[in-house]
Amino acid sequence: MSRQISGRPVLRVSLFITCYNDTLFPNTGKAVVRVLERLGHTVDFPAGQTCCGQMHWNTGYQAEALPLLSRFVEQFRGAEAVVVPSSSCVAMMRDHYPKMAEELADVKLKAEVAELLPNVYEFSEFLTKRLGLEDVGAYYPHRVTYHASCHGLRNLGLGDGPQRLLKAVRGIDLVEIAGLEQCCGFGGTFAVKNAEVSSAMLAEKTTAILNTKAEACTACDNSCLMHIQGALHRQRTGVQTVHLAEILAGDEVGA
Amino acid sequence: MSGTALDPRTAPTFPMAALTAMGDTQLRKNVRHATDVIQAKRARVVNEMPDWQALRESGKQIRQHTMEHLDYYLEEFEKNCTAAGGVVHWARDAAEARQIIVTLVKGLGATEVIKIKSMTTEEIQLNTALEAAGVHAYETDLAELIIQLGHDQPSHIVVPALHKNRQQIREIFKREMNLPELGESPQDLADAARTFLREKFLRVKTGVSGANFLIAETGGVCVVESEGNGRMCLTLPETLITVAGIDKVVPRFADLEVLLQLLPRSATGERMNPYNSVWTGVDVNGDGPKAFHVILMDNARTEILGDLEGRQTLNCIRCGACQNACPVYRQTGGHAYGSVYAGPIGAILTPQLQQMHHSQSLPYASSLCGACYEVCPVKINIPEVLIHLRNKVVKQNGMLNPEALAMRMMGIIFKSEGKFRAAQRLGRMAEAPLVRKDGRGQGWIGWLPGLLGGWTQVRDLQSMPEETFRDWWEKRESSKKQGVPRG
Ligand code: SF4
Numbered sequence: 001m002s003r004q005i006s007g008r009p010v011l012r013v014s015l016f017i018t019c020y021n022d023t024l025f026p027n028t029g030k031a032v033v034r035v036l037e038r039l040g041h042t043v044d045f046p047a048g049q050t051c052c053g054q055m056h057w058n059t060g061y062q063a064e065a066l067p068l069l070s071r072f073v074e075q076f077r078g079a080e081a082v083v084v085p086s087s088s089c090v091a092m093m094r095d096h097y098p099k100m101a102e103e104l105a106d107v108k109l110k111a112e113v114a115e116l117l118p119n120v121y122e123f124s125e126f127l128t129k130r131l132g133l134e135d136v137g138a139y140y141p142h143r144v145t146y147h148a149s150c151h152g153l154r155n156l157g158l159g160d161g162p163q164r165l166l167k168a169v170r171g172i173d174l175v176e177i178a179g180l181e182q183c184c185g186f187g188g189t190f191a192v193k194n195a196e197v198s199s200a201m202l203a204e205k206t207t208a209i210l211n212t213k214a215e216a217c218t219a220c221d222n223s224c225l226m227h228i229q230g231a232l233h234r235q236r237t238g239v240q241t242v243h244l245a246e247i248l249a250g251d252e253v254g255a
Numbered sequence: 256m257s258g259t260a261l262d263p264r265t266a267p268t269f270p271m272a273a274l275t276a277m278g279d280t281q282l283r284k285n286v287r288h289a290t291d292v293i294q295a296k297r298a299r300v301v302n303e304m305p306d307w308q309a310l311r312e313s314g315k316q317i318r319q320h321t322m323e324h325l326d327y328y329l330e331e332f333e334k335n336c337t338a339a340g341g342v343v344h345w346a347r348d349a350a351e352a353r354q355i356i357v358t359l360v361k362g363l364g365a366t367e368v369i370k371i372k373s374m375t376t377e378e379i380q381l382n383t384a385l386e387a388a389g390v391h392a393y394e395t396d397l398a399e400l401i402i403q404l405g406h407d408q409p410s411h412i413v414v415p416a417l418h419k420n421r422q423q424i425r426e427i428f429k430r431e432m433n434l435p436e437l438g439e440s441p442q443d444l445a446d447a448a449r450t451f452l453r454e455k456f457l458r459v460k461t462g463v464s465g466a467n468f469l470i471a472e473t474g475g476v477c478v479v480e481s482e483g484n485g486r487m488c489l490t491l492p493e494t495l496i497t498v499a500g501i502d503k504v505v506p507r508f509a510d511l512e513v514l515l516q517l518l519p520r521s522a523t524g525e526r527m528n529p530y531n532s533v534w535t536g537v538d539v540n541g542d543g544p545k546a547f548h549v550i551l552m553d554n555a556r557t558e559i560l561g562d563l564e565g566r567q568t569l570n571c572i573r574c575g576a577c578q579n580a581c582p583v584y585r586q587t588g589g590h591a592y593g594s595v596y597a598g599p600i601g602a603i604l605t606p607q608l609q610q611m612h613h614s615q616s617l618p619y620a621s622s623l624c625g626a627c628y629e630v631c632p633v634k635i636n637i638p639e640v641l642i643h644l645r646n647k648v649v650k651q652n653g654m655l656n657p658e659a660l661a662m663r664m665m666g667i668i669f670k671s672e673g674k675f676r677a678a679q680r681l682g683r684m685a686e687a688p689l690v691r692k693d694g695r696g697q698g699w700i701g702w703l704p705g706l707l708g709g710w711t712q713v714r715d716l717q718s719m720p721e722e723t724f725r726d727w728w729e730k731r732e733s734s735k736k737q738g739v740p741r742g
Contacts, residue, residue, distance in 0.1 A: 017725070019675070022679075023719060024717065029415060033728075045725070050668075050675045055665070058619075060644075060646040060649035060661065061659075061663075062646045062649075062661060064665070065666075066664055067670055150625055154626070183626065186622060187624070191709065194583075197273050199585040199714075201586060201622070226717065227714065229717065230713075230715050231282055232716075234714055
């Protein structure tokens, strides 16, 4: 028997929090749980999960990344839907996992990856594409600008999905940033290996954010936000960064 | 930038060269402005094409097919070019290519040549070799002329003088052409260049060119350009020498139907290049050069071809769109890449042309944002190749350096939940002495040691929260089980 919420089936969502959100941004995870449960879905959290392997893979440490693939598959095998609040980690999985399975020459793993991947969603993508939602019943009375993280924009093709979710938030004052499609300069280990160039790219991004006069900058990826926030705080701008899920989790007090 | 040619073998690492380049405020302003202008033009003429994505796919298929059968198409080109009266030479590397050209030019008794803009001749540092043999090369492309007169180096594959603005160009022309009264309108500068060049076109009997495409089916060579100076070089001299990488071949004349739509729109934001020249051999009784040589140069391209993942690099049609779109290039300009091939294409091509013996910092000169891949007219997945090359660099460096050790340790940590949790706890303890609280009670780290110091140079780092997500989740689950209302 499958349960329904206003005609839609109730899904059992498996949350892949990702290593850095687990460690540094637990509030994002809590917000994802809040939104999904508020929509009537159930959430589970496979305890043995760690990291998707993106940092290793993108820096050139392929041998270290490979074992993380089978770990992911073991943890999420058979999941109805896997939701990940990090666009770059989803891009890592979608763009590289099939090839990694190929490289491991493991036929069974390859088949499992092929079966699992279509059910892996970036958080906003899950809401807009899988659930077909725009209004998730959120309230967030602040001036906000949206930063389109490169992996979400180009690798996942999120398009204006995140902005549509934001527009439906009650009380929000959403302002568009200049140079929306321009990279913020994070790039994982790029930020330390090419710190000078990364900083210059970041300066352009924070300038654009400050020009919007927003109180907060949001995105679908805390890694970009951590980098942006680092500079906004260093300059004591008072402007915050906040993951999209945390905005969508906002409730109207007493509503 | 001095007059010494860009040489990947002696160039500083990218981060070091970038630091120098970024100190040049004028350069950064020029690069930002020029790339913004070209990108906007490109976007306009690309967006008007309903079948742009299909065209890109065709372009990719044509190039991929050619690379898979490169030996066949090169021989076909040689046969057809020879039949049309051209002389085909094969060069294994840059040194052989230089030697063939110098020998040909000296054999003609020439002391001067006129040149069409060609990045291949820059790659092999031809002008220096000619100069050493007592032959002066005159660059006729406006941007290349600016570079040559300014004792500078190209910083972009389509717009080599992109890093210079009009005032700087005027200064160079005033000084080098001895024109103290020179005005500063684009017209004044173009007129000065025209007067300077016209006399060379009429006097010099030997032309040297590169090629955009070599057409196997006809043995023809295709060059596209905006100024018409190239066509002068192709028609006025008695002898024409073309040097091209073996990757420049295309199977059929009809393939230009696709490629000549993709190239100009991507390169200069034009619907079509003002000048599209195709020459096939010689016509001894008609117009044009009476002798025509083509040097087909390998220079590590066969090695690249042999690497299945790196191979797509050879599909490049040198449009420069990836350079204009690149947020890293935007900050540094081209010279920081230490090679005539700058930007994303340079970051993948140069290390491979050096067979991974030099330029190992270039695959890391990217945030992997993917803007290059998005605009590439032949769909080269540049981020994928960058990652592939990074893996080669990691293998070269071995596992005993600090970065590799840290990465290996992280790899071990991620293999077990228990180790991961222990590392999270340890991290919290280790960072504690560095954390300062702000007004909201949020902890921040303003300084980090070693490799991580790059982070705190301009950014703070938020301290680790007291509780990880999985700790919170566990508590919540167990309180649910015990029936404690959650709050
Ligand atoms: S890699 Fe693609 S975008 Fe870059 S120059 Fe070559 S063809 Fe153009």
